[in-house]
Amino acid sequence: MSTQPATGSSADAATEASVQLYDCRDAFADTLLELARADARVVAVVNDSLGSTKVTKVAAALPAQVVNVGIAEQNMVGIGAGLANGGRVPFVCGATPFLTGRALEQIKVDAAYSGANVKLIGVSSGVAYGELGPTHHSIEDVAWTRAIDRLVVIVPADPIETAQAMRAAYEYVGPVFVRTSRMGVPIVHAADYRFEIGRAARLREGDDVTLIANGVMVTRALDAATLLAAEGIEARVLNMASVAPLDREAIIAAARETRGIVSAEEHIVRGGLGSAVAEVVVTEAPVPMRILGFPGFCPTGSASWLLAWAGLTPAGIAAAAREIVAG
Amino acid sequence: MLQRRAREARLHDLRMVYGAGMGHLGGEFSAMDILVTLFFGGVLRHDPARPDDPDRDRFVLSKGHSAAALYTILAMAGYFETAELATFLQPGSRLNGHPDRNKVPGVETNTGPLGHGFPVAVGIALSGQLDGSARRTFVLTGDGELQEGSMWEAAMAAGHFGLDKLVCIVDRNRLQQGDRTETTMGLDPLAPKFEAFGWAVRETHGNDPAALLETFAALPFEPSRPSCIIANTTKGRGVSFVEDRKEWHHRVPTEDEYRRAVAELEASEA
Numbered sequence: 001m002s003t004q005p006a007t008g009s010s011a012d013a014a015t016e017a018s019v020q021l022y023d024c025r026d027a028f029a030d031t032l033l034e035l036a037r038a039d040a041r042v043v044a045v046v047n048d049s050l051g052s053t054k055v056t057k058v059a060a061a062l063p064a065q066v067v068n069v070g071i072a073e074q075n076m077v078g079i080g081a082g083l084a085n086g087g088r089v090p091f092v093c094g095a096t097p098f099l100t101g102r103a104l105e106q107i108k109v110d111a112a113y114s115g116a117n118v119k120l121i122g123v124s125s126g127v128a129y130g131e132l133g134p135t136h137h138s139i140e141d142v143a144w145t146r147a148i149d150r151l152v153v154i155v156p157a158d159p160i161e162t163a164q165a166m167r168a169a170y171e172y173v174g175p176v177f178v179r180t181s182r183m184g185v186p187i188v189h190a191a192d193y194r195f196e197i198g199r200a201a202r203l204r205e206g207d208d209v210t211l212i213a214n215g216v217m218v219t220r221a222l223d224a225a226t227l228l229a230a231e232g233i234e235a236r237v238l239n240m241a242s243v244a245p246l247d248r249e250a251i252i253a254a255a256r257e258t259r260g261i262v263s264a265e266e267h268i269v270r271g272g273l274g275s276a277v278a279e280v281v282v283t284e285a286p287v288p289m290r291i292l293g294f295p296g297f298c299p300t301g302s303a304s305w306l307l308a309w310a311g312l313t314p315a316g317i318a319a320a321a322r323e324i325v326a327g
Numbered sequence: 328m329l330q331r332r333a334r335e336a337r338l339h340d341l342r343m344v345y346g347a348g349m350g351h352l353g354g355e356f357s358a359m360d361i362l363v364t365l366f367f368g369g370v371l372r373h374d375p376a377r378p379d380d381p382d383r384d385r386f387v388l389s390k391g392h393s394a395a396a397l398y399t400i401l402a403m404a405g406y407f408e409t410a411e412l413a414t415f416l417q418p419g420s421r422l423n424g425h426p427d428r429n430k431v432p433g434v435e436t437n438t439g440p441l442g443h444g445f446p447v448a449v450g451i452a453l454s455g456q457l458d459g460s461a462r463r464t465f466v467l468t469g470d471g472e473l474q475e476g477s478m479w480e481a482a483m484a485a486g487h488f489g490l491d492k493l494v495c496i497v498d499r500n501r502l503q504q505g506d507r508t509e510t511t512m513g514l515d516p517l518a519p520k521f522e523a524f525g526w527a528v529r530e531t532h533g534n535d536p537a538a539l540l541e542t543f544a545a546l547p548f549e550p551s552r553p554s555c556i557i558a559n560t561t562k563g564r565g566v567s568f569v570e571d572r573k574e575w576h577h578r579v580p581t582e583d584e585y586r587r588a589v590a591e592l593e594a595s596e597a
Contacts, residue, residue, distance in 0.1 A: 043457070067453065070487075075446045075480035082450015085435055086458070087381055090450075105440055106477075110447055114437040115429050 021184030025123055027159035028180050029054035031166040032091055032121075036065045042170070043067060043083060045092045047076045053093045053123045073098050077106035081116040089117060089170065095129075096122030096179060097138035104144055111175040112151040119169045120177040125155075126216065126266030127294075128182045130303040139294050143271025145177045146244045152176040152197055153244040155265075155273070157218035158188045161241055164195035172197060181216050181266070183303045188219050188239070200247035206234035209321045210254035210261045212277055214240045216303075217264040217312060224317035233325055243273055248280050255285035260324035262290045264317050266307070269293035288327075290320035329536035332403070333363045337565045338592050339399040339412055345585045347416035349424070353575040355396035357500040357533070357560040358467060362400045364539040365465060372462070375405035378432040382462050385451050387435050389444025390469035390498065391425040392577075398422050398431070406433040442475030444468070445495065449481045452493035452553070463492045463546075471503030474512045479524070485553040486525020493553040494546060495526070498533065500562035504576045521555040533558025566591050 036042040036058055044066045050056045059066040067083075069076045073094060080092040092099070099122050100107065111118045122141065129136035145153050152172060156162040162180055169176040176197075188203065195201070203218070204225050213221035218239045225235040236258055238250055254261055261281060263274035274291030281289060294310050307313060336359050344350030365371045365386060372384040388397045395415055402409040414420035421430035425439030435451070438444045448466035455462045472478060485493050497517070501508050508514050518528040527548035532538040539558070548554045562576075563569030566588040580588055 064457070069480075069484050072480035072484070074442070074477040075449070075484055078443060078446025078477065078481065079450035079453060079484065081436060082447040082452070083454045083457075085385070085447065085451045086454020088454050088457070106443065106446070109437055109440060109443055113427075116436070 019186045021186055022159045023182055023184060024156065024159050024162040024180045025054040025182050027162040028121060028123065028166060029057045031163040033058045033061060035166065035170050036062050039089065040065070041087060041089045043088050043090050045069060045076055045080050045083065045090050047071055047073055047094045047098070049094050052095060053121070055093055073102040074106050077103040077118070077120070078110050080118040081110035081114060084116040084118050089119070091119045091121055093121040093123065096125040096141050097136055100138065100141040100144055107145065107151070107177070108148050112148045115150065116175060117173055118175050120175070122177065122179045124182045125179045126181060126183070127298060127303045127306045130301050130306045133300050134297040137298055139266070139268045139298070140271070141179065142243055142265070142267050142273060143275070146276060147271070150175065151244060152242070153179070154197070154241055155179045155214040155243055156195070156241050157215060157239050158185050160187060160189040160191065160193055161195050164193065165241065168195055168197050179215065183216050185216050186219050188222060195241060198242050198245040198247060200242070200250040201239040202236065202250070203239055204235065204237035206236035207258055208234045209324050210236040210238060210258045211264065211317060211321060212238045212240050212251070212254070212261055212273070213264040214243065214273055216266050220312065220314050221264055221317055223314035224321065227314055227318040228321055233321065235321055240273060240277070243276055246276055246280065248284070251277055251280040252284045255281050255287045259327070260288035262292065262317055262320045262324065264292040264312060266312065267293050269295060288324050290324060292317060292320060329363055329368055332367050333360050333536065334565070334592055334595060336363055336396070336399045336403060338589065339403070339409065340395050341580070341585070341588055341592070343395045343399070343412050343415040345580055346413060348579050349416055350395050350579065351392045351577050353502065353562040353569060354390060354469060354498065354500070355393045356564045356566065356569065357562045358390070358393050358498045359396055359564070360534045360536055361467060361496055361498065361539060361558055362396055364536045364543065366400050366404050368536060368540050368543070370543045371465065375433065378406065382460065384462050385435050385448070385464040387444045387448040387451070387464065387466040388426060388438055389448070389466050390441070390472055391438030391444065394422070394424060394426045397426055397434070401431065401433040404433070407431070441469065441472040442477035445478050445481040448493065449485045449490065452485065452490040453488055455492055456488065456490060461492070463494065465494045465496060467496045467498060469503070470497055470499045470501065470508050470514060471511070473497065473514055482521060482524040482526065489551040490553045491547045491551050494556065495553065496556045496558050498560055499557050500560045502562045502571065502573050502576065506573060517557055525552060526555040527552045528555045528557060530557040530559060533560035534564045565595070
């Protein structure tokens with residue numbers, strides 16, 4: 001895993017100046033290189049996205065294990081499925097809005113329904129490309145991909161979890177989508193953290209309210225819990241990196257043991273993590289919920305500005321939690 | 328011998344579609360001689376007892392709606408019992424309207440929506456090139472299917488990578504679901520399109536096993552290039568009143584038509 005701090009413009013310097021921030025693309029690319037070095041079957045497939053995915057690191061060291069298909073996402077996913085048929089372990093890497101949006105039917109048919117051992121790695125997810133506008137925002141992809149049967153969907157929170165998710169995807173035989181970001185995030189997991197597909201990580205204990213987040217929102221949920229603790233509200237924090245399969249037991253326990261749930265995701269409020277949690281809550285243990293995310297197409301601005309615009313901040317999460325605690 | 332196999336396959340296919348009350352007879356009959364020649368003409372190196380053999384040649388049915396033809400050929404080749412063909416489209420049958428590799432041995436990738444099998448075949452051929460393997464990949468596409476953009480992404484990549492063990496066979500029957508290809512969205516001139524994408528192209532009679540065998544024997548047509556065979560076929564080939572008629576894309580024969588079709592096919596057997 002890289003320890004290079006992120007230098008991207010997405011980091012919110014005003015609120016996170018004292019915290020070391022990391023670009024998870026480094027952890028992704030470094031881990032991919034380690035996997036490719038250890039297993040010659042591993043091959044990176046990119047859509048002219050060597051630089052934007054940082055797969056240049058792999059291409060420099062192991063050029064024979066990188067396939068560049070040009071700007072052709074449908075073909076990229078189909079070729080990935082074909083490489084898997086031939087015994088390779090392809091990591092199909094591209095910017096999430098195009099990887100998922102353009103090639104969604106290929107993800108459904110060639111990867112998931114065919115049961116191909118394809119790893120789909122989306123980079124620059126959510127509003128990482130904030131300034132580039134809604135064409136480049138990827139705020140629908142979790143809804144799309146989690147609706148596809150047999151597809152594992154992982155949204156890691158920090159570089160440690162990104163590296164772990166890459167290894168979990170490699171070890172799992174079948175199709176996996178890993179949704180990574182490029183927005184600077186602090187480390188939220190201990191060095192010995194072990195990510196498991198289908199398991200949520202309980203990052204903070206609490207019995208008043210539960211905060212469920214993934215991706216770049218996990219650090220904000222933890223900060224919200226700190227704000228709430230100062231007011232005497234003890235918030236449980238779950239990192240729900242594995243969106244599919246979902247840790248139903250952790251959600252049911254949260255619903256039964258706390259007064260309600262606030263979900264927070266870098267995604268539209270329809271169909272994503274909050275919806276996934278709500279599907280379990282309403283059928284297993286109904287409790288009040290607040291689903292925080294983007295309301296629709298977003299304006300243009302930096303990622304951190306957009307998160308603040310949508311209330312996806314520690315203060316915004318804490319405010320929703322207070323509503324639940326107040327009943 | 329191949330002609331007899333092709334007639335036998337058409338009779339199986341006809342029984343399946345008639346029995347199920349649903350299917351895609353026209354495109355299956357146009358492609359049947361290609362499939363028979365590949366599987367029974369000694370072209371495709373495969374072993375029904377070892378469908379997962381990593382060194383097998385691959386056959387990808389990109390025009391997945393011709394599933395009944397593929398099932399027929401796989402059953403006749405020994406991947407499963409021909410008796411199972413009668414379950415085509417029945418509730419719970421593994422013989423879906425479009426092939427499922429997780430259920431049916433011999434199916435390489437799931438197809439159905441058009442424009443999927445060709446890119447997957449390019450990936451399979453690329454894996455062989457990376458491995459330095461001699462295995463070949465054959466992909467059968469519809470001609471109307473070439474209106475999908477993903478097909479040309481795949482064609483471009485195959486030419487760029489110089490996949491000389493990849494063979495794309497176009498079932499050029501000139502009909503698609505709604506009308507003639509050239510009326511709907513013209514594909515001609517087709518050979519120069521593939522050539523411009525880096526392919527070596529030959530045209531052949533796609534309903535003549537002898538002509539197909541001769542064409543397959545010439546593979547690869549050029550070194551360091553993928554090979555494209557434009558197989559000029561007749562949709563519905565083998566039954567006079569089905570041939571070259573667009574309504575038979577997915578029409579189901581009436582009882583009378585079924586009897587006449589069987590009679591025609593059996594008469595041609597003599």
